[in-house]
Amino acid sequence: MVKILFVCLGNICRSPTAHGVFERFVQQASLAQRIEIDSAGTHAYHIGEQPDKRAQATALNRGFDLSSQRARRVQKTDFDYYDYVIAMDNDNLANLLEICPQALSNKVSLFLSYSSDVDEEEVPDPYYGGPGGFERVLDMVESAAEGLLNEIKEKHLSV
Numbered sequence: 001m002v003k004i005l006f007v008c009l010g011n012i013c014r015s016p017t018a019h020g021v022f023e024r025f026v027q028q029a030s031l032a033q034r035i036e037i038d039s040a041g042t043h044a045y046h047i048g049e050q051p052d053k054r055a056q057a058t059a060l061n062r063g064f065d066l067s068s069q070r071a072r073r074v075q076k077t078d079f080d081y082y083d084y085v086i087a088m089d090n091d092n093l094a095n096l097l098e099i100c101p102q103a104l105s106n107k108v109s110l111f112l113s114y115s116s117d118v119d120e121e122e123v124p125d126p127y128y129g130g131p132g133g134f135e136r137v138l139d140m141v142e143s144a145a146e147g148l149l150n151e152i153k154e155k156h157l158s159v
Contacts, residue, residue, distance in 0.1 A: 002156045003036040004148070005082040006111065007092055011041030011071035014088040014123050014137055016051035018111060020064040021138070022145045029149060034157055039069065040078065042095040046071040052127065058134035062142075079104040083156075086111045086148070089122035112140060114147035 004022065008014035019039035026035045050056070051066045059066050079085060079100045085108045087093035096108050112118050123140050126133030 001034060001036055002084075002152050003082045004038070004084045004086065004152075005074075005078055006037075006039040006086050006088070007042060007074055007096060008039075008088040008123075009041055009043055009092060009125065010045040010127075011039055011073070012046045012049060012052045013055045013125065013127050013134070014141070015039035015041065016066050016069045016071075017055050017059055017064070017134075017137060018086070018088070018123075018141045018145065019069060020059055020066040021141050022148065024064055025145050025149050029153075031149075031153075031157065035152065038082075040072050040074040042074055042092050044073045047073060054131060054134050055126070055137075058131065058138055062138060064138075074099070076101070079107060083107060084109065084148075084152075089125070111144045111148075113144075114151060115140065115144040116147055118143050 006015040006018040016039050019037055023037050026032055049071045051069055056066045087096055088111055093110055100108055112121055118140050126137050
C-alpha cells in the first residue's frame with residue numbers, strides 16, 4: 001500500500017481538490033486497493049469542515065466529488081504513516097519541514113514537481129479570489145495528479 005497525504009494551509013481548497021482528483025485517477029487505474037489518499041492542513045482553521053463550496057462546485061463540474069471530505073490538521077505521526085507528504089506551495093512545504101523528523105524529510109515534496117506541463121512551482125491559494133482561481137487550481141492539480149500516479153506506478157507498483 002502506497003499512502004499519499006496532500007497538504008495546504010486550511011485543508012478546504014487545494015489539498016481536498018488534489019485528494020478528490022487523485023482519488024478518482026487511482027480508481028480509474030483500478031489501484032484503489034493499493035493506494036491510500038488523504039489530505040490535511042498545516043493550520044487548524046477549519047477542522048471538521050467540508051471543503052470550500054466553490055472548490056466543491058468547481059470540482060463537481062468536472063466529475064470530482066469532494067463532499068465526503070473533512071478538514072484536519074497535519075500531525076507529526078503523519079510523516080511516519082504516509083509515503084508521500086505533498087505540499088501545495090512553498091509556505092506549507094516550509095511548515096511541514098519544520099515539524100517533520102529530519103530522517104523523514106525525503107517524503108515531503110511540492111505537488112507541482114510531478115507535473116510536466118505546468119511551469120509554475122506552487123498551486124496558488126484560490127480562497128480570496130474569484131471562480132477563475134478554482135478552475136486554474138483544478139487544471140494544475142489534474143496535471144500534477146497524472147504525473148504523481150505515473151511515478152507511483154513506476155517506483156512502487158508493478159502494473
